[in-house]
Each structure stands twice: as C-alpha cells, then as structure tokens.
Amino acid sequence: MILETIITSLSPDGTAYLAPMGVHAVNGEMLIMPYRPSRTLDNILATGHAVMNHTDDVRLFAGCLTGRRDWPVTATERVPGWRLACALSHAELELVSMEEHELRPKLHCRVVHEANHAPFRGFNRAQFAVLEAAILASRVGMLPWEKIAAELAYLRIGLEKTAGERENEAWSWLMEKFDAFRQGQVQETEIP
Ligand SMILES: Cc1cc2nc3c(=O)[nH]c(=O)nc-3n(C[C@H](O)[C@H](O)[C@H](O)COP(=O)(O)O)c2cc1C
Incomplete structure (x- = not known):
C-alpha cells in the first residue's frame, strides 16, 4: 500500500x-x-x-x-x-x-x-481531490494539458460538494499554478 x-x-x-x-x-x-x-x-x-x-x-x-x-x-x-x-x-x-x-x-x-497527536475525523472527498490535483501539479509539463484539464474537471465535482476552508485554499493555490503554466504555454505558442 x-x-x-x-x-x-x-x-x-x-x-x-x-x-x-x-x-x-x-x-x-x-x-x-x-x-x-x-x-x-x-x-x-x-x-x-x-x-x-x-x-x-x-x-x-x-x-x-x-x-x-x-x-x-x-x-x-x-x-x-x-x-x-x-x-x-x-x-x-x-x-x-x-x-x-x-x-x-x-x-x-x-x-x-x-x-x-490528534484524532482522525474521517474521510473527505475534497481532500482526495486536492491530493490528486497536487500530483497532477507535480507533473505539469510532463502530461498533456488535455489530460490534466479532464482530470481536474472530474476532481472539481467532489471538491465543490465537500470542501471546507482548508481544502478550498489548497485547491486555489494549485489552480494558480495551473493558470500560470497555461499562461506560459499560450504565450509560447503565440511567439512566432
Ligand atoms: C501526493 C504526492 C506524492 C508524491 N510522491 C512522490 C514520490 O514518491 N517521489 C518523488 O520523487 N516525488 C513525489 N512527489 C513530488 C514531490 O513532492 C516534489 O517533486 C518534491 O519537490 C520533491 O522533493 P525534492 O525537493 O526532494 O526533490 C509527490 C507529490 C505529491 C503531491
């Protein structure tokens, strides 16, 4: 495991x-x-x-x-x-x-x-979504953007249904990273 x-x-x-x-x-x-x-x-x-x-x-x-x-x-x-x-x-x-x-x-x-040190209070789907998105973030540039976008769209469903403040904050940091990556990609393709 x-x-x-x-x-x-x-x-x-x-x-x-x-x-x-x-x-x-x-x-x-x-x-x-x-x-x-x-x-x-x-x-x-x-x-x-x-x-x-x-x-x-x-x-x-x-x-x-x-x-x-x-x-x-x-x-x-x-x-x-x-x-x-x-x-x-x-x-x-x-x-x-x-x-x-x-x-x-x-x-x-x-x-x-x-x-x-502290009790485990139970599973949460948004935490899973953030973990998966963090793994995608660690591979950005290695995976095709279409695959990342499709996986994020799926992960967002569980996130939006179940997240608390910590999960939303974590997700927003990752989305900033993806946005910055996409911005760079778009600019690269625009340069003749
Ligand atoms: C959930 C999760 C699991 C990860 N597992 C590994 C791993 O087993 N090995 C690895 O090299 N990086 C893994 N990464 C990526 C590393 O955390 C990231 O590349 C980190 O900067 C590597 O640390 P370093 O500074 O020692 O290179 C994982 C990332 C996430 C979000």
Whole structure:
C-alpha cells in the first residue's frame, strides 16, 4: 500500500525540509522512492533518518507544490529532525539500505518510533481531490494539458460538494499554478 505523506528530512543547516512523498508500506518496512535530483534524497542519505507525517490538512501537499514550504514543526523524539506540528500522527524512520537507481533509488527504512497527536475525523472527498490535483501539479509539463484539464474537471465535482476552508485554499493555490503554466504555454505558442 502507498501512503501519501509529508516527509520531513533534516537539511544540512539544521532546518526541516518538507516534501510530499508516496511511501510504500511493505510488511512493516517503509520504502521511500524520490526521483533524482532530490533534496529529500540528499538529506536522508546524509543523516540516515526521515520522518513520515500523516496529516489531513491538504494545504501541506498543495503548499509544498506551490512554494509554500514554511509550516510549523516540532522536534522529533528518537531521531534527529523535525515533525509537522499539525501531524495527526508521525513515524520516525531509520534508513536501513538503499537500492541504487539512476532515476529513482529505493530507500528502505524501518520505523523506530511512532506517535499519535490528534484524532482522525474521517474521510473527505475534497481532500482526495486536492491530493490528486497536487500530483497532477507535480507533473505539469510532463502530461498533456488535455489530460490534466479532464482530470481536474472530474476532481472539481467532489471538491465543490465537500470542501471546507482548508481544502478550498489548497485547491486555489494549485489552480494558480495551473493558470500560470497555461499562461506560459499560450504565450509560447503565440511567439512566432
Ligand atoms: C501526493 C504526492 C506524492 C508524491 N510522491 C512522490 C514520490 O514518491 N517521489 C518523488 O520523487 N516525488 C513525489 N512527489 C513530488 C514531490 O513532492 C516534489 O517533486 C518534491 O519537490 C520533491 O522533493 P525534492 O525537493 O526532494 O526533490 C509527490 C507529490 C505529491 C503531491
């Protein structure tokens, strides 16, 4: 199963670096697979540790994809680093081994500590919509625009029916990113 998390890793200057990552949970092991080049990869290799943050505040996912990486963090308990202050729960990871790959290495990690911080209050379709739109935003320029537009049109249905303030704010950040991308594309095609 793949868990959509915010990975916090420790930067060389001691600050937290946040990145959304889909972590593969396989028989209790956590597999992080960053695409090169990746600051998350560099930080984990340098420190031997990472933190998985489970949050239902989807602004974290949309925020990281739109240049909003400055979110409150709290010191971790067993490994050097930081966790998200808003995490419902988090898991502190130790890097066990790495499978080298030129594009997407596999970081095999084990959980050394887990903690709960706040109740999970239930599923929400708008949160799913924002997560999916954030993934599309991370691939803008790689996917045909028609495919992105069709998927956003579908995702908007669940968003409009079920979103709260956080989901609407996250969605608006992503739409700004798509608009800026489209603006650039249109201008490019207009230049003779
Ligand atoms: C839900 C979600 C899951 C993602 N999963 C991954 C992943 O598994 N690997 C990856 O390299 N990028 C993933 N991304 C994109 C990264 O978050 C994004 O490219 C980020 O800037 C990579 O961090 P870096 O600064 O370490 O390169 C994901 C994005 C989203 C929204």
